[in-house]
Amino acid sequence: MTKPKGYAVNPADIGQEAIRQFVLAGLSEQLASLIVLAILITIEICLAIASARFLKATCQEALWLSFRNHYHILLNRGVTIKPIASTCGQSAVTFRVPYWLFSNKDGSRDKRRSNNRLIRKPSVLQVSHYSISSKQPYLIYWLYKELLLRNVAVAAPLVACNGSTFPVTENRASLANSSRPTTNAIQDIYEHYKSHPTDFEEYCADLFRRQGYKAATTPKTNDGGFDIKMVDPSGGICIVECKCYNPRTESVGRDTLQKLVGANACMQASRMIFITTSHFTSNAIEYARAIPESMELIDGGKLEQLIRTASQTRNVQDGARQEPSTNLNQVIDWEEIARHFPPDV
Incomplete structure (x- = not known):
């Protein structure tokens, strides 16, 4: 039978009907009433739990959104x-x-x-x-x-x-600063860091910090496909990959650059930088020029120039008074x- 429009189900009627069905099945009316009462209480508890979980999830979403808007x-x-x-x-x-x-x-x-x-x-x-x-x-x-x-x-x-x-x-940064290559020659830098690639990453990060970047190295595992995440002086996000390769016998090919591009598909950084102590193959250089994203290649020669620039900047900073602050130079690894x-x- 079709219920008339606007018909509302009365929970009391449902309870009475359930009791009647249990009685017809051979249970006493008292036992049937207790069973129906237990079922209704269970339903109420389940609804209350579901409502509480929904309210909690809603509050979490609101806080997540607020935090994202505040800190990006x-x-x-x-x-x-x-x-x-x-x-x-x-x-x-x-x-x-x-x-x-x-x-x-x-x-x-x-x-x-x-x-x-x-x-x-x-x-x-x-x-x-x-x-x-x-x-x-x-x-x-x-x-x-x-x-x-x-x-x-x-x-x-x-x-x-x-x-x-x-x-x-x-902090790892201070440890890396205490042990530096004796010269800025790229072969010496390679020899110094070839057995400690993560120290080379921190060394590169510090070069950019001296130029006003905010830089943080990624962990050894689950690094997301890049070694350093930076914010440049204008506020742009950069990701950096570092390879401490032998300048005389090794090179960086196109496939290695492609991995960094793949990592940036998730990061969506405005710039990618690839640093190596060796050099890039011609295919790698052509690939970096062809992709729509901005990718800067720093080979051994350019790295030496970057080191000289950073050294000059450091000499100026060492002569100035530094205000104490909590920044990425003090970040723990x-x-x-x-x-x-x-x-x-």
């Missing part, structure tokens, strides 16, 4: 964002590294314990009116570096592990956090 950073879906009171103009970040419930002296898992498990607590970054957390420390580290690229003041990071919290005082992880994680 698209947060990873692996983080949770909550509103907080103001941080008084400076961000704070605590990296909580995982640890075993029962561990050996070196922090590795104690295999004698059958109920042993890895404890993961959320790392937290607070900035403005936002608190962003994740049980994946690297997601918070990525956000920390993105904020520094945008000149957002960040207090000295803390590392927390198994109840202990301490500041991270070492991911390895300074990762070294606190258990060796078997």
